[in-house]
Amino acid sequence: MAAPFWGPQTSYLNFCEEDYVITRYIAEFINTLSSLTYVAYGLYGLLTSPKFPTGPRLASYCGLIGVGICSAGYHMTLKYHTQMSDELSMHLLTTPLIYRLLSFKASPQKTRIVGTVLSILFTIVMVTHMVMDEFVLHATTFGLGIYVIATRVLKIIPQQVKDPIIRKKFQNMAILGLGFFGFGYIVWLIDEFACRYLTSARHVVGLPFAFFLELHGW
Numbered sequence: 283m284a285a286p287f288w289g290p291q292t293s294y295l296n297f298c299e300e301d302y303v304i305t306r307y308i309a310e311f312i313n314t315l316s317s318l319t320y321v322a323y324g325l326y327g328l329l330t331s332p333k334f335p336t337g338p339r340l341a342s343y344c345g346l347i348g349v350g351i352c353s354a355g356y357h358m359t360l361k362y363h364t365q366m367s368d369e370l371s372m373h374l375l376t377t378p379l380i381y382r383l384l385s386f387k388a389s390p391q392k393t394r395i396v397g398t399v400l401s402i403l404f405t406i407v408m409v410t411h412m413v414m415d416e417f418v419l420h421a422t423t424f425g426l427g428i429y430v431i432a433t434r435v436l437k438i439i440p441q442q443v444k445d446p447i448i449r450k451k452f453q454n455m456a457i458l459g460l461g462f463f464g465f466g467y468i469v470w471l472i473d474e475f476a477c478r479y480l481t482s483a484r485h486v487v488g489l490p491f492a493f494f495l496e497l498h499g500w
Contacts, residue, residue, distance in 0.1 A: 284306045285306065286301070286302050286306055286309065287306050287307045288307075288309065288358070288359040288360065288361065291309070291360040291361075292360070292361050292362040293356065293360045293361055293362050293364070293365040294362070294365070294415055294417075295365060295417065296360060297310060297313060297357075297473065297474075297498045298473045298474065298477035298480055298481065298496070298497070298498060299311070299312055299313055299496050299498065299499060300481065300484075301360065307358075308357075308358045309357060309358060309359060309360045310357040310358070310360070310499070312493055312496040312499035312500075313353075313357035313496070313498060313499040314354045314357040314358045315499070316499045316500060317349075317350050317353035317354035317356075317357055318350055318354050319350065320346045320347065320349050320350030320353065321346070321347050321350035321351060321354075322350075323346055323350075324343045324344065324345075324346035324347035324350065325343075325347065327339075327342075327343040327346070328340075328343050328344075338378070338379075338382045341378055342375075342378075342379065345371075345374060345375035345378070345379075346375065348371045348374065348375070349368075349371045349372055349375050351371075352364070352367040352368040352370070352371040353368045353371070355367065355368070356368035366412055369411065369420050370408060372420075372424050373404060373407065373408060373420075373423070373424065373427070376424065376427040376428065376431065377400055377404050377427070379431050380400060380427055380430055380431060380434075381396060381397055381400050383430070383431060383434040383435065383438070384396045384400075384430075384434065385397070386438060403423075407419060407420065407423050425467070428460075428463050429460075432456060432459065432460040432463075435456045436453060436456050436457070439452045439453055439456065440453075469497045469498070469500065470497065470498050472497055473496075473497035473498040474498075480495050480497065483495055484496075
């Protein structure tokens, strides 16, 4: 097999998917491919909106696109700088959403306080993460951010949506999203701790069925 196009791995994380199996240009093929779904979803939101999104909605869709590009770059190259860009983009997506939700209908003073506190926390988390090369703080704060977003959305929906049918629909969507995140986290843990068995199973079933056992990618 030809040498990897991107050279040796410099990222300190390498998931269960075997590297450069499909092509020498992509280290983790399925993880790279699945990352691009974020780009597709962000573009879909931008292109199908009745009016071109502005403000927080535009930031959300662009954030999804950014996460997809950075994540794909990381899994494609397995380089330290692309890993950092991937993890930074995740917090750049969630932090503005948290700010928007926590400052919703808040006073100007509270809005400034929320913005200041989130900016300080974001800086502390990312600087610590990059300087110490640790992963637990990043993963924990990101998961906590998702939890805050989901619970805050569930709290705001009954206050803002009066129609019971539409309100129930929005609540179900929020719960489903939180459920998907929880399921994805569990699957990621399985991929991490059962990697040896998953790799053996992939070798047994062969391609393309082995793709379905790339749990972190899905």
